[in-house]
Amino acid sequence: xxxxxxxxxxxxxxxxxxxxxxxxxxxxxxxxxxxxxxxxxxxxxxxxxxxxxxxxxxxxxxxxxxxxxxxxxxxxxxxxxxxxxxxxxxxxxxxxxxxxxxxxxxxxxxxxxxxxxxxxxxxxxxxxxxxxxxxxxxxxxxxxxxxxxxxxxxxxxxxxxxxxxxxxxxxxxxxxxxxxxxxxxxxxxxxxxxxxxxxxxxxxxxxxxxxxxxxxxxxxxxxxxxxxxxxxxxxxxxxxxxxxxxxxxxxxxxxxxxxxxxxxxxxxxxxxxxxxxx
Numbered sequence: 353x354x355x356x357x358x359x360x361x362x363x364x365x366x367x368x369x370x371x372x373x374x375x376x377x378x379x380x381x382x383x384x385x386x387x388x389x390x391x392x393x394x395x396x397x398x399x400x401x402x403x404x405x406x407x408x409x410x411x412x413x414x415x416x417x418x419x420x421x422x423x424x425x426x427x428x429x430x431x432x433x434x435x436x437x438x439x440x441x442x443x444x445x446x447x448x449x450x451x452x453x454x455x456x457x458x459x460x461x462x463x464x465x466x467x468x469x470x471x472x473x474x475x476x477x478x479x480x481x482x483x484x485x486x487x488x489x490x491x492x493x494x495x496x497x498x499x500x501x502x503x504x505x506x507x508x509x510x511x512x513x514x515x516x517x518x519x520x521x522x523x524x525x526x527x528x529x530x531x532x533x534x535x536x537x538x539x540x541x542x543x544x545x546x547x548x549x550x551x552x553x554x555x556x557x558x559x560x561x562x563x564x565x566x567x568x569x570x571x572x573x574x575x576x577x578x579x580x581x582x583x584x585x586x587x588x589x590x591x592x593x594x595x596x597x598x599x600x601x602x603x604x605x606x607x608x609x610x611x612x613x614x615x616x617x618x619x620x621x622x623x624x625x626x627x628x629x630x
Contacts, residue, residue, distance in 0.1 A: 381410040382593045385422075385430035387501060388531040390576070391415035393551035393620055398613045403600050409593050417531065419499025425449055425579070428586030431594035434601075436501035436549075436576045450579035455630025456601050457610050457621040458575045461505055462550050463566035464536070465491075466543035479569040480513040487515050490524040492544035496535050497527030501574070506547045509571060536562075549574055551620035575630055576621075578602075601625070 390396055391413060400411050414424060418435040425433040426449045433450065435441060444450045463482055465473065471489040473482035486493055495517070496503040510517050517525050526544075528535060532552045539546040540560035548556075553564070578598050583589040600606040607623035614620065624630045 379590075380408055380593065381412060382431040382590050382597060383412045383414060383429070384432045384434055384597065385414050385416060385420075385424040386434040387418055387421060387436055387576075388415045388533065389436070389502070389549040389552045390434060392531070392533045393549070393555045394615065395551065395610070395613055395621060399601075399606075399609055402609055403597065403606075407596055407600070409596060411597060415531070417496065417498040417500030417503065419504075422449075425581045428581065428588060430581055431590045432578060432580055432597055434576065434578045436574055437504050438575055438577060440501075440504070441577045441579060444579060448585060449582055451582050453577045453579050454598055454602050455624055455627050456576045456578050457607075457623045457625075458573060458630070459550050459621050460567065460574050461502065461547055461572040462553060462564045463545065464539065464548050464553060464562050465545040465565045467561050467563050468543070469565060471545065474565045476566055477568045479509055479566050479571055482566045483510055483513040484515065486545050487513070487524075490522070492542055493525050494535055494539050494542070494544045494546045495525065495527040496532065497529045498531065500531070502532060502547060502549055505572075505574070509547070512571065551615075554615050554618055554620055575624075577630070 396413055404410055414430065416424065418437045418440060421433050421435050422440060422444050424430045425444065441453050445453050463479055471486040471491045473485050476482050495506055528538065532548060533556065535546055536548060536553070536556050537558055538544070540558050540562055543561055578601055580591065580594045580598060581589045583591040602625035607625055610621050610623045611619065
């Protein structure tokens with residue numbers, strides 16, 4: 353039997369008259385498929401009340417890895433996707449699943465590891481060299497392994513280091529298929545190295561004996577984009593409401609709200625909606 357999504361079921365119910373005719377008009381809410389980093393960092397707790405107060409539009413967030421969030425958009429089970437894998441985002445639009453990609457903000461990835469630093473990578477700005485040292489020392493490394501933007505960035509960095517961690521992974525490298533918070537908890541418990549977005553790391557409470565060991569390499573740049581799911585493919589997409597959320601994020605007010613979000617005095621995201629290649 354063909355799989356019926358939540359949105360398909362809702363549309364069928366409306367057509368059959370099983371829902372009030374005023375339901376669609378009264379439902380001023382949207383669903384945003386986004387990354388675990390925007391959720392775990394606390395950014396949405398900062399942004400969404402401001403957006404909802406000014407527009408009356410409520411936002412429900414489904415926090416997933418970027419790959420999963422884009423899949424949710426492809427099924428028409430979200431109105432907007434807000435993710436961080438530029439190549440995958442551009443393909444999403446090119447395939448007709450999204451209307452237009454807007455750059456929103458950036459931060460960076462950092463290489464986290466135990467303060468004892470068995471691979472001796474602390475202080476280097478060359479993340480590929482650091483990963484090669486971790487591999488040589490067989491120091492434990494935990495990968496998200498979940499097709500998230502962070503996971504895809506990690507795989508690109510291993511490739512830059514000339515190391516294939518996917519063909520025959522060794523015991524020191526664990527791919528766990530979990531979100532960023534869960535992976536940081538695992539790394540804290542096992543004193544392992546891990547790649548994290550900085551915002552989630554700063555907001556993470558269970559740091560244990562871990563610390564930022566490698567940062568500042570330009571390859572650690574982490575760009576976020578937002579896309580309206582294509583209503584031509586998925587008629588249940590709330591085009592007008594979803595676009596208002598996008599318009600807020602890239603507006604001067606939304607960009608100022610993003611810049612204002614801080615944890616322990618540290619700015620976690622840097623708005624760049626006007627970046628030509630963001």
